[in-house]
Amino acid sequence: MIATSGRLTHVLILFFHLVMGQGTWTRWGRGSCEGWSLWLGDIVRGHVKRGIDVPPTWSASFNSTDLGDYPTRDEAMARVEETVIRSMGEALADWSIFRPRAKQST
Numbered sequence: 065m066i067a068t069s070g071r072l073t074h075v076l077i078l079f080f081h082l083v084m085g086q087g088t089w090t091r092w093g094r095g096s097c098e099g100w101s102l103w104l105g106d107i108v109r110g111h112v113k114r115g116i117d118v119p120p121t122w123s124a125s126f127n128s129t130d131l132g133d134y135p136t137r138d139e140a141m142a143r144v145e146e147t148v149i150r151s152m153g154e155a156l157a158d159w160s161i162f163r164p165r166a167k168q169s170t
Contacts, residue, residue: 089141096120100137102144108152110144112137126151 087104089112099113108127115121115133122140124131126147134140 100141102141102148104148107155108148110148112140112144 087102087108089100089102091098091100093099093113096114096116099111101112102108102110110127111125112122114137115123119135121133121135122137123133124140124143126144131140131143131147134143
């Protein structure tokens with residue numbers, strides 16, 4: 065877990081309220097060839113796809129990184145969402161350091 069200041073914590077909560085409220089899982093494929101994608105801007109690419117094995121397993125990935133196979137679509141989606149939340153928290157913490165530096169160099 066990342067230690068954050070009170071202000072950064074409020075920014076994180078607001079960010080996830082706004083972004084996750086607009087970001088939705090989108091289904092693609094037909095029949096048993098099923099997949100779901102979650103895109104948040106140009107930064108986050110989450111994917112869940114159904115395998116052809118019996119019983120089917122669901123593979124999860126985040127920004128082209130394999131997150132493993134899961135027995136249900138919901139479990140695979142939950143793993144992607146956990147990874148998104150953790151990664152975005154880290155990115156926003158880094159952004160709070162980078163952004164002031166970027167302003168100074170202009």
